[in-house]
Amino acid sequence: MTPHVRPSQPRQPQEPVRQENLRTLNLELVFRHIVAAAGPISRTELAAVTGLTRPTITRIAEELLAGQLITEAGLTHSGRAGRPRVGLTLSEKGPAGLGLDIRADGLAACVVDLTGTVRHLAFAPSAYSGRGAPDVLGHLAGMAGAAIEAIAAEDLTVVTATLAVPGPVSGGVVRSAPALGWRNVDAGALLRAATRHLDLPITVENEANLAALGELYAGGNSLDSFVYVSGGLGIGAGIVLDGHLMRGARGWSGELGHVTVHPDGKPCPCGSRGCLQTYASLAAILDDEPAPRAATPEAAITARAEAGTPATLAALDSAGTALGVALSGMLNILDIDTVLLGGSFSLLASWLTMNAKAELDQRVLTAAWAPVTIRPALLGPDAAVIGAALTSIDQIRQHPTAWLTRQVTV
Missing domain, CATH: 3.30.420.40 (ATPase, nucleotide binding domain)
Structure with a gap:
């Protein structure tokens, strides 16, 4: 029996693929293959799996290397005859993602790099009784600033932050968090105001969802x-x-x-x-x-x-x-x-x-x-804050051109 399928919407006219769009698509294609690779992958292997020419792969690799998104990592062996080739893998410097979490015993902040490695994890005991959302989020803003300062010494730059909250969220607004006494609190706006000096894009997400993603991304x-x-x-x-x-x-x-x-x-x-x-x-x-x-x-x-x-x-x-x-x-x-x-x-x-x-x-x-x-x-009480940080850095994994454009304009 053929399953019922909702009729598709009429296809909208598409703009022609311009040269600059094609360059972006090719760069993101190559980068996603580097992200997905189990280990270092050579330029020759990238040409084979993407179907792009070797000169195109070389140009893209140089752009990714200059933007600190990837690094050269030793030699790879394809199993075929010939010399080993230089491998490409994700960089441990450059962009980083920040996670913030409001949990039962306090507040937490975490930074991960492109490889998903935790580079900073901080916790501050906190009681919420009688404290309003601006106070709690102001404290988190201070932890965010400290985290950004700490990892700057390691040549890492936080590009975006994700806040984990115990309740359903819509457009950055926490609709209901009975345990915090919050209802229809625009946590995204409050945290952005408290971190205005950091110029940091912030998203808000349910903490259980982020923790589940943390466990999924962890891979173990x-x-x-x-x-x-x-x-x-x-x-x-x-x-x-x-x-x-x-x-x-x-x-x-x-x-x-x-x-x-x-x-x-x-x-x-x-x-x-x-x-x-x-x-x-x-x-x-x-x-x-x-x-x-x-x-x-x-x-x-x-x-x-x-x-x-x-x-x-x-x-x-x-x-x-x-x-x-x-x-x-x-x-x-x-x-x-x-x-x-x-x-x-x-x-x-x-x-x-x-x-x-x-x-x-x-x-x-x-x-x-x-x-x-x-x-x-596996990740215990830190799953939500790690998942939030991984969700933040995943935006760069999916769209590396945003980081590269930022590097050009800085």
Whole structure:
């Protein structure tokens, strides 16, 4: 049976490909092959895979080298007879991406270079009670400035920044972040105003989505389909299917924390009742018992659990069960068999996993013959800020001419 396909829109008249456009297309084609290569790739190999002439490859390579986007890295062996050839690979100098994150225990800033290597990672403990968005974002602006100054000494230039926030985002506006007390906060505008002196383009994205991308980009998972669960100020999910992040029709997918697990349960700050967040967030596990002074919520929960505190152990059991109930519905719909526990949940996984797995085994229809795996994420609590930085630098990976044009005009 032929699947239903939405009729395509009439094709718009296209402008002819001008010489300058062709040069840009060829440059970006070559650069993407260098980005995707498992190791250094020679000019001859680039000519073969792109179909471009050797003189064109040579011109593009010189332009990329001059712009510090690539570097020559030793010799390559194609397996054929003949002399080894000089390889080209991504540069560790030049453009860099900045990630900023608002998380349960404080604020974080991260810088990565073109290779995806973390070159700067900073954390500042912070409490949000009674603090407005301008105050929080002003503090982050200070961390952004410090990060930019620190990596400038390594011949790196931050080209753009991405802010991770615990809630749905539209056009830089945080529509709802109950854990922060934010509703319809234009975080993008506030942060741009606070960093005006840095002249830095800034985008805002949901932290669970960015954390999922961080895990995907990190590459160590060998996974192309998984659900990343971020636990901290709130509970969100980043859904990766066949190597692509599922954002939803408006970019608001993954609000796992507001899936109902008990229809007549506890009231939630979102206005509903019985949301997962009211049973499995850090605040719910602490159960109104504040963390000791100078201790993070995760550290307080861990210390009490390791000490065998009955109330904390019971709260963790309840959180794991509620998490499994919420996830089972998602996995039944999506047919995904791997769950990564990230954010603060990565530090509490040893107490959450057993009950969550029991619910998944019972409630996921296919679990009997295709077991579901649930485990801590590789990047731990830093996944969102690393994912934000990687998302920032990916803009240069996709469109290197923006950086090259900037180099010419500076």
